[in-house]
Amino acid sequence: xxxxxxxxxxxxxxxxxxxxxxxxxxxxxxxxxxxxxxxxxxxxxxxxxxxxxxxxxxxxxxxxxxxxxxxxxxxxxxxxxxxxxxxxxxxxxxxxxxxxxxxxxxxxxxxxxxxxxxxxxxxxxxxxxxxxxxxxxxxxxxxxxxxxxxxx
Amino acid sequence: xxxxxxxxxxxxxxxxxxxxxxxxxxxxxxxxxxxxxxxxxxxxxxxxxxxxxxxxxxxxxxxxxxxxxxxxxxxxxxxxxxxxxxxxxxxxxxxxxxxxxxxxxxxxxxxxxxxxxxxxxxxxxxxxxxxxxxxxxxxxxxxxxxxxxxxx
DNA sequence: TATATTTATATCGTTCACGATGCAAATATA
DNA sequence: TATATTTGCATCGTGAACGATATAAATATA
Numbered sequence: 001x002x003x004x005x006x007x008x009x010x011x012x013x014x015x016x017x018x019x020x021x022x023x024x025x026x027x028x029x030x031x032x033x034x035x036x037x038x039x040x041x042x043x044x045x046x047x048x049x050x051x052x053x054x055x056x057x058x059x060x061x062x063x064x065x066x067x068x069x070x071x072x073x074x075x076x077x078x079x080x081x082x083x084x085x086x087x088x089x090x091x092x093x094x095x096x097x098x099x100x101x102x103x104x105x106x107x108x109x110x111x112x113x114x115x116x117x118x119x120x121x122x123x124x125x126x127x128x129x130x131x132x133x134x135x136x137x138x139x140x141x142x143x144x145x146x147x148x149x150x151x152x
Numbered sequence: 153x154x155x156x157x158x159x160x161x162x163x164x165x166x167x168x169x170x171x172x173x174x175x176x177x178x179x180x181x182x183x184x185x186x187x188x189x190x191x192x193x194x195x196x197x198x199x200x201x202x203x204x205x206x207x208x209x210x211x212x213x214x215x216x217x218x219x220x221x222x223x224x225x226x227x228x229x230x231x232x233x234x235x236x237x238x239x240x241x242x243x244x245x246x247x248x249x250x251x252x253x254x255x256x257x258x259x260x261x262x263x264x265x266x267x268x269x270x271x272x273x274x275x276x277x278x279x280x281x282x283x284x285x286x287x288x289x290x291x292x293x294x295x296x297x298x299x300x301x302x303x304x
Numbered sequence: 305t306a307t308a309t310t311t312a313t314a315t316c317g318t319t320c321a322c323g324a325t326g327c328a329a330a331t332a333t334a
Numbered sequence: 335t336a337t338a339t340t341t342g343c344a345t346c347g348t349g350a351a352c353g354a355t356a357t358a359a360a361t362a363t364a
Contacts, residue, residue: 144174
């Protein structure tokens with residue numbers, strides 16, 4: 001007899017992992033139309049909020065490592081979405097700036113948040129319950145963010 | 153001025169994506185000790201529940217495609233955790249069976265669910281609130297599972 | 305029964321994630 | 335100021351994810 005703790009249906013992580021993949025898949029056709037992947041879209045969200053950031057700031061904002069972000073940015077640079085230029089004050093930094101194409105993508109993607117948002121709404125996930133869900137996910141993220149650093 | 157809908161802090165998907173990655177990272181040192189990755193651990197959970205399943209059943213259970221699962225299973229086969237043998241009734245199927253090593257891993261990993269579970273518990277995520285979180289994630293998954301099929 | 309379709313799995317190419325490592329610029333310390 | 339340390343970024347290798355495509359076996363249809 002399988003123990004309760006090993007049952008797939010009792011795993012929080014499997015649910016998060018699956019839900020994350022499913023929403024990313026929901027973004028896929030909408031972003032793919034404009035030659036973007038979901039992680040690239042996240043980079044755009046960061047740069048639309050604040051343009052001209054060093055790689056490290058972008059990575060920190062997305063809670064990713066630079067070894068994930070650097071190749072991502074290079075691909076986006078190759079697509080003409082952004083530029084990467086050596087920092088003037090600090091020559092180690094690479095400052096990432098949106099091109100006109102990168103800025104213009106915001107208008108083109110204006111319907112995306114709504115479209116994905118509407119597919120997620122259901123019985124238990126409503127404008128009333130989403131803040132509670134956000135709180136739980138934020139708490140998990142903050143808890144583990146610190147924990148993974150100290151125990152690895 | 154950036155619109156609310158494009159703010160990173162308003163994105164459900166980014167939270168799910170990050171929370172998923174963070175929990176996977178929490179599993180990493182515990183599983184790595186036994187030469188396992190998190191997706192491989194998921195395969196073990198499936199096979200511990202029911203051994204000797206065709207590739208397709210495992211993939212369906214994990215909501216993954218066979219082109220993700222096949223290489224994963226091959227790596228696990230190379231590690232001696234499981235065997236893959238042609239089905240007798242249906243020669244198209246590959247039946248996946250645990251080896252003794254694969255079965256024995258359950259005892260070795262006995263403390264893992266507890267260890268990870270305890271790192272996740274926090275103010276808003278408690279034994280009382282987890283069922284509600286499960287319900288929301290399950291609803292999102294089910295909603296998108298169907299939606300991604302019909303609209304892609 | 306011959307042919308078409310479906311099903312189960314595998315192969316290939318691209319893009320993440322991420323640990324490990326390397327390197328040059330900046331900063332701290334001797 | 336010379337040396338050590340830290341910081342910012344990049345490179346490399348491995349293992350997922352996943353779209354597209356291929357192939358063989360099973361099933362349905364003509």
